[in-house]
Amino acid sequence: MAASPRTTKGTTAGAENEDVLAGRSGRVAGKAHDQAPLLEAGQGGERSSAAPSHSFTIVAVLIAALGPLYFGYSLGYTSPALPAIESQLELTTGQASFFGALVNIGAMMGSLSSGAVADAIGRKGVLAVAACPGVLGWLIIALAQDPLALYSGRLLCGFATGTFSFAVPIYIAEVSPSHLRGGLGAVNQLGITIGIVLVYALGMLIHWRTLAFIGVLPMGVLLLGLTVLPESPRWLAKNEYQARLVAALRQLRGAECDTRTEMQEIQEAARQSSAQPRATLRDLFKRDLTWPLVAGVGLMVLQQFSGVNAVMFYSGTIFRAAGVHSADAAAFTCGLLQVFMTGLAVWLMDKAGRRLLLMVSAGGMAVSSAALAYSFWLPPGSLAASYLAIASLLVYIAAFSLGMGAVPWIIMSEIFPVHVRGLAGSCATLVNWTASFTVTQTFQYLLLWSAPGAFLLYAVECVVTVFFVSYFVPETRGRTLEEIEASFKTL
Template sequence: MAINEDVENVVQENIREPLMRGTGEGSGHGSSKEDQWMVYLSTFVAVCGSYEFGCCVGYSSPTQSAITEDLNLSVSEYSVFGSILTFGAMIGAITIGPITDFVGRKGVGLLFTLLRVLGLLTLGDWQLDMEWELFHMFLMKYWMDIKVPVFISEIAPKNLRGRLTALNQLMIVSGVSVSFIIGIVVSWRALALIGLIPCAVTLFGLFFIPESPRWLAKTGRHKDFEVALQKLRGKDADISLEAEEIKEYIATIDSLPKVKLLDLFQRRYLPSVLIAVGLMVFQQLGGINGVCFYVSDIFEQAGFSSTVGTITYAILQVVVTGIGASIMDKAGRKPLILTSASGLLLGCVVTAIAFFLTAQELALNVAPVLAVTGILIFIGAFSIGMGAVPWIIMSEIFPINIKGQAGSLATLVNWFGAWLCSYTFNFLMSWSTYGTFILYAAINALAIVFVIFFVPETKGKTLEQIQAAISKERSEER
């Protein structure tokens, strides 16, 4: 249902003025670092789910040979096995938005962590055949870490939001890296059971952290909203200004009609949707899931030790992601993602050269070193920005009334791209090893252009201020 111009102008005026008042430094709303322990605890509990998510992403790389042998899989069958994770994530993306808006951020975390536990327990069953393994791999991914960056962005003060939200990606790559390393020394079924540990931490921690104050305010639970906000900012913090801003913003949003999926393509929402969807497309089609899922095989094809290469890869991505998270709120989102996309382009070019030399039987002593260098440049570049920043920007740029629907759409696009990349990677490598990385290089070059011209900087702004700026920009375009 469309909103007429007069209503839209009133909405923009209501959003723009009261929400642009200065909020000061520090936490942004009067709480000290000592009083922010609940924000840190809540973030830790949330990102334990991200860690488990990473364990699933990294699960297939070190276990590929064992899974292929135990289940007697062909290359095409293993491609289905590996990509079923992302297919499960796509289905989850379709349903996660309405569920998140209905049961809350904590509720959806509890629900899907229980599903993950069921998937891990049954994946570790030694008696299951191929069809059951596929089902439980699917079940392990039938949830989305959209809830993590959204939850963190809604509880964190503005000066911490970037680095805390970036912890989502840090914990994902930590889970990937630990799976890479542990998977070298334990069976693939035992690796699944080890993944129960972060699930247990998440389930236990959810009982001690508050719900998102913005979600509570949106659902009309104003007393609970103030209690949760006070817990997050500290018992002595003055939350009156922040509470007023959130209430004013949500009151304005509540005056709008309920948003359906097709409403996301209205002119008022289209800039935010295109930015989020575009970033997700470039994040996935640039090759990360192909490299991540099959890194051991890549090193073997390049003539390099898969064990040494995988461990180096695992350590590097954790270190660089940590660096990216620590500088997120200082360097800004846009500079980090531009640096990241440029590094991805370079890594693809170097890897393509290495495989070209191998295919032509030229400089065979140099080619393996070049291939490893290119892959490490690639993963380091992805970890510094392209891994975390699209999720952070997605959690920041959507108005709260479309956050569930828009987040589901962006996440669906992300995981369709992840499935497409992971499913086609083996076939592309069979077609042309160097051609595969030339293709990825071209996509990352397009990503640089997209970020330069379309992606805004959101550093240092409250979620409400970001929406005010987007509304103002849209008005000026008219």
């Protein structure tokens, strides 16, 4: 049931609390007095010149990052667990492969629905929705006695993963101040890499069923954390929850900070968005959305077609050729490198900028892919071939983690106008997962055709990425989401 419209003029603290409670039960009808004076953002309604405190914003981002941690945990689970599952439940090779691939299919399903759900019940709401199948999926896998149960659980984990891959970058972008948005946005990718390393490390020590039960824990903590997190201010402004918008900005920026300028910018963008009809797929192809659509979706395709999943899949073979025969140890080493380099990207994102990191990252991946291809032409089993292959692999992983891992998700969350952000972001996420599935499924065929040829193709694609970024991807560092949206209208 919709709450009644309220005016914020002269609102007391008690009335504001009533409005917050009323806002939880439904969408405010009508315009909610758009022209009414804003509440002062300082404590007790007084103006304040205090600098904003971003400590709670960082807490909110870290809680939301439990979603990508779950994402990484789900992706990495099969590496340590699948051999034991295959043996204990007597799976065929085809069944084991299908179990691994189902996370991609589930993620496609999750990405399809996530935008509509996020627009309907909020960015915070869609995180809660994703957590529920996430919990159920791991419980089913942990208790599974047959392939059908395994498939069901893996599909649910994939659905949650796909939803998180859309919802978390959007939520982080919409709660972060412009000067910190890049670094905080990169925490999304950092969460993924930590999840992968965590499941690799635990998988070397504990049973696959216990490993699945542990997958429930991040979702339990996330659901508890969501009880204290504010909703996205952009979503609140778009849906005219005036008092909740005031409360959310106070919570995110500090009660003593004057957030009126930021609030006015958000509300003005929301008013312009409200004048737009409900977004449809056809709207994505309008002229004023062409540039952000090309940039956002293009980066998603190029991220996956760079061959990152293929290179990671082949990492065990490369380590074994170099004399490292423990696949778990090799995977754990690669994971640690990803965590370190992604942490570096978090620090650099708002200093170096998105475009520079993307081009340096893609350039490094191109060189290392070409070097990896060349290692196949050296005498098989030679020290030169082994050392070149392992060095190329590590450089590739480091380069990917520095930019191409995190930045496409950050750009996706920044460049779409608010009235199509849910739909456009959902489509971009779907494209990413579809491309990931395509690369994974075609890699074996490319290896049968030509192993050095496969990695040369990935090298060429990375070179194409450098040119694509230079021509189509805007620099968004230090600009508000509203400024980014306005800039596309002038093109």
